[in-house]
Amino acid sequence: MTSSVIGNVDCKKTMMEKRAKKWGFEGQTGLKATSAVTVRGVLNMLIEGLNKEDSRPVIPLGHGDPSHFPSFRTDAVAENAVIDSLRAAKYNCYSPTVGVSSARRAIADYLSRDLPYTLSPDDVYLTLGCTQAIEIALAVLARPGANILLPRPGYPYYEACATYNGLEVRHFDLLPEKEWAVDLNAVETLADENTVAMVIINPGNPCGNVFSYEHLMEVS
Ligand SMILES: Cc1ncc(COP(=O)(O)O)c(C=O)c1O
Structure with a gap:
């Protein structure tokens, strides 16, 4: 009895070793190095180092998201355009991967204003x-x-x-x-x-x- 349990354990161990060899998951060292230093990491480090006893206000100059600040409110024209398109019930479908054609056309027309040639909607790929x-x-x-x-x-x-x-x-x-x-x-x-x-x-x-x-x- 004892030896058969040991036998099973050994057998399981061998199977696990085999599985580990077969899959071989491991981190990509090249990718790891790319995220070693980030602006956010440095900012977090600075914020953590602030003296919590000091009541003076800190201006977050490293904060890149303008929506966080009341002076950078999105223009009502843009807000209403989003609301209108939702209410129109024309764009709630599964959209083309490269972007809806009316948006691609609008962008092509806009960018063409500064170019010596005319862009077509097919030149625009939305992401x-x-x-x-x-x-x-x-x-x-x-x-x-x-x-x-x-x-x-x-x-x-x-x-x-x-x-x-x-x-x-x-x-x-x-x-x-x-x-x-x-x-x-x-x-x-x-x-x-x-x-x-x-x-x-x-x-x-x-x-x-x-x-x-x-x-x-x-x-x-
Ligand atoms: C240079 C640069 N590339 C890419 C990104 C990521 O952009 P998104 O959040 O639109 O995916 C940012 C965001 O700040 C950026 O500054």
Whole structure:
């Protein structure tokens, strides 16, 4: 009896070992490194370090969501447009993945105002915020051996998404002494025939700078 129980235990252990070998789940070290430093992490660290005894008000300059502040109320035109479209009962359906055609047309018309050519609704692909746009753009750009140029400091999700898609990440610096302008010399050195894209974040996150038109022309 005793030996058969031991036998079963041994047998179970061997099966578990086999299963562990078969699945082999483990964290991706490359992805882990991309989330090591985030603006939110640094802000949380600063807030935790505040002296709770000090009653002076703290202005949360690192808080990026304008809806948190009463002076940044969404315009009534935008609010009413959302309410009207809900009440119209025309758009409560399962919408096309790339966005409803009337919205794509409106965006194409709006953007065409500043272009020497006319965009069509088919040129517009709507996403659920920037996160989905980054995922789609980088998945489309990725191919074996390709690399992408990312700003440093930058927004960490680009690193995570590039790593996930197998793109080699190459960093160019933003120069604090030049109002966080792109280090153009670094870009010249880093880019090669396998560079598929260069990310420009404007207005910048986390630096909050806005590139001048002249600088954007230099970059392009
Ligand atoms: C540069 C940058 N990319 C992507 C995002 C994520 O955007 P979303 O919340 O629309 O997915 C943010 C958000 O602050 C951002 O600043």
